[in-house]
Amino acid sequence: MDLSLSDEQQQIADSAATFLQEASAMPAVRAASESASGLDSELWRGIAELGWGGVHLPESAGGLGLGMVELVLLQEQLGRQLACVPFFDSVALAATVLRELPGSALAQDWLESLATGEKVGALALTAEAASPVAAVHVRAQRTDTGWTLDGEWPQVGSAALADVLLLPAQGESGESLLFAVPAGATGLQVQPLKTLDTTRRLAQVQCRAVNLPVENCIGQGESLDAVLARTLQLGAIALAAEQVGVAQQCLDLTLAYAAQRVQFDKPIAGFQAVKHRCAQMLVALESARSAVYGAACIADTTPDAATLLFHAAQARVAATEAAQFCAREAIQLHGGVGFTWEFDPHLYLRRAQASSQRLGTPAWWLEQVAEQLLDTPEETV
Missing domain, CATH: 1.20.140.10 (Butyryl-CoA Dehydrogenase, subunit A, domain 3)
Structure with a gap:
């Protein structure tokens, strides 16, 4: 396999390195990491203006229509500068799962917002068991008007910055479910955690009888x-x-x-x-x-x-x-x-x-x- 970058890919890598060396210099990283939110908001706006949020997303969703290689090139430079932005959680995780979900109008709407950088998403994804949701002790009950969500997700990347939380759960019959929960939902609690790496924030997410419309269940089953x-x-x-x-x-x-x-x-x-x-x-x-x-x-x-x-x-x-x-x-x-x-x-x-x-x-x-x-x-x- 030829792993050499094309001219276009090399330009992406070089331009990302040049931009981040100036926009995410170490004084800015230290200032953002010591702030209450941990977010370099000016850098995040710059990233949104460059269209990085949609690098691997289809053009139909407002993305650039590129692929994982281009996403990897941006991720490498962001890691090199310890950029204090929710790019990994919002773009590499939340946007990716929304892209993969078929037939959900709500998922498509959120995907377009994440692609532009207008909104931030956070996905509660775990790998402790064979199924990504098997270790999540969260229950969702069907109601006459939609769903009621109860449970806890111990560590969710960038949850405190997110406009939408993508939370996996289990239905009454044990099937896997995925919910799009707006940040302001009643009964939703997001508690920032004190962690080793202050340049990337995690939070504990809790749902206490959070009522959601039917369409907020954006994926289910096998x-x-x-x-x-x-x-x-x-x-x-x-x-x-x-x-x-x-x-x-x-x-x-x-x-x-x-x-x-x-x-x-x-x-x-x-x-x-x-x-x-x-x-x-x-x-x-x-x-x-x-x-x-x-x-x-x-x-x-x-x-x-x-x-x-x-x-x-x-x-x-x-x-x-x-x-x-x-x-x-x-x-x-x-x-x-x-x-x-x-x-x-x-x-x-x-x-x-x-x-x-x-x-x-x-x-x-x-x-x-x-x-x-x-x-x-x-x-x-």
Whole structure:
């Protein structure tokens, strides 16, 4: 497979890098991450004006009609700059699941709003069990006028910023359901959580007898299970791209510091031990980037579920390990200042650690692949 970028794709990557280096410089990141909302609203407006919210969405929904590769390129640069915006949660997750849902007028309306960046969405997606909704202890009851939703979703990315919450639940007969719950719904409570990574916010979502119209149930049954599973896999690829950006920036910070840090009257960049450790960072980074780009290319060919799962797992595991390794090495190679608040490596370590727990841990993804490889039919005699 040829993983080289086309001229158009390279222009997207280069323009995104240039824009974010200025619009999401570290002083702006620190200011936003220390604010009450955690949102860089000016950056989010700029992203909306550039049309990034619809990068992988069809033109019929106001999108750009591109694909996962282009989404991955944006995610990589956003991760590299630790951008304090709900792009991953609103675009890579919420917009993706709305795109995959068939036959819902309400889903289409919200999709168009997310594509323009006018509205923000948040999807409560979990990967603790084989089905994305199996571990969610939430019940929805059918009423004469619609639905009543009760339950709790412990950790939902960007929920406090969202205009619409996409909440999975289980019906009375055990079938999977997905609801679009407006942020101002009566009985809906969103409690921000204090987390390790202040550049990306999570919140606890609770529903206490939230009454919803019939049309707010935008998906159900086995078809919804398939949509959520596919969204989980596509989301994992997008998150892996962000982790590649984290690893890249950790390497860049380390190389810049090593070139100016002098020991024994020589820059430490000339020491063989430092060179070897930087080379190991580069190998981990490029291996992860290849896995992520390859998974994105596969995703754009609409593969079967087993193929997409395999490549999503490969990208997710490789990128998680690369981000964590490069962040730890960056701190070590910065010496005594590496863990101080004034230097940036600790912010990238926080993002790497926090992201390793989103959408399933690497161990969970490896288990899915192992089950897939071992689940072979018995030979017929």
